[in-house]
Amino acid sequence: MYRKLLVGLVLLAILTTLLAACSIHEAGGPSGPTVHMGNANFVQTSITISKGQSINIINDVAVTHIITNGQWVNGLAKPAKESGAPSYNKTFTGNDSDTLGPFTTSGTFHYYCTVHPGMKLTVKVQ
Ligand SMILES: [Cu+2]
Numbered sequence: 034m035y036r037k038l039l040v041g042l043v044l045l046a047i048l049t050t051l052l053a054a055c056s057i058h059e060a061g062g063p064s065g066p067t068v069h070m071g072n073a074n075f076v077q078t079s080i081t082i083s084k085g086q087s088i089n090i091i092n093d094v095a096v097t098h099i100i101t102n103g104q105w106v107n108g109l110a111k112p113a114k115e116s117g118a119p120s121y122n123k124t125f126t127g128n129d130s131d132t133l134g135p136f137t138t139s140g141t142f143h144y145y146c147t148v149h150p151g152m153k154l155t156v157k158v159q
């Protein structure tokens with residue numbers, strides 16, 4: 034009986050410590066290049082980064098975005114993966130974030146949202 038209680042308390046203590054560590058990390062915000070998404074758009078449509086960097090993709094709204102390699106051309110979805118582009122296929126479900134990269138090859142790479150026509154991001158790596 035007391036043993037179970039003790040185990041429970043220890044587990045609770047560990048959980049609390051982990052949660053506290055996580056919240057401290059989030060309070061600092063993501064470091065490095067960051068791109069935000071709105072209701073049907075990337076807030077900034079292009080970003081220039083250095084070789085080896087990754088991009089924090091942050092979904093600021095309660096909207097689903099499916100981001101993958103390719104772009105919109107004249108209203109048509111054109112899936113395509115440039116040579117050297119990190120493969121990406123992520124479903125954002127709302128108010129969430131993810132990391133795109135790292136980009137290890139210099140060049141210009143395109144990503145788009147399959148849900149929202151015209152929603153695309155150009156990544157320039159130098
Ligand atoms: Cu979208």
